[in-house]
Amino acid sequence: MKLNTLILTMVALTGAVSTANAAFQCSGYHISVNDNDGMIRVNGEKVTSQKIAFIKEQGDYANTKTDMGLMPARDGNMYGFQFIKRNGKAWLNVQLLQNAMDAPKIIGSFPCKKIAD
Numbered sequence: 001m002k003l004n005t006l007i008l009t010m011v012a013l014t015g016a017v018s019t020a021n022a023a024f025q026c027s028g029y030h031i032s033v034n035d036n037d038g039m040i041r042v043n044g045e046k047v048t049s050q051k052i053a054f055i056k057e058q059g060d061y062a063n064t065k066t067d068m069g070l071m072p073a074r075d076g077n078m079y080g081f082q083f084i085k086r087n088g089k090a091w092l093n094v095q096l097l098q099n100a101m102d103a104p105k106i107i108g109s110f111p112c113k114k115i116a117d
Contacts, residue, residue: 026092026112031083042070042081055086063087071097083112090114
């Protein structure tokens with residue numbers, strides 16, 4: 001029983017390390033993960049919030065949706081990010097968050113490519 005637990009823990013940690021070192025380039029946005037705190041970085045800035053949801057089944061890191069907020073960014077604006085990995089493809093949806101409810105939504109969607117970190 002202890003051996004099974006040890007093996008499962010090692011497999012889980014190996015999977016976490018291999019996904020943590022992945023970086024993506026989505027047009028002008030560089031998405032990476034910091035190994036020290038597990039928080040995602042967008043163009044080198046640590047997001048202020050993140051939530052990771054599995055699309056198909058629990059633990060399937062190849063099919064995830066990550067919602068992130070960057071408030072405020074270096075440029076003083078607030079952004080909402082949605083990074084989606086599904087069926088071998090990845091893309092990033094970005095929304096400029098504005099105070100006025102009647103302001104037009106500014107949203108962009110960008111395809112992503114995996115790159116070396």
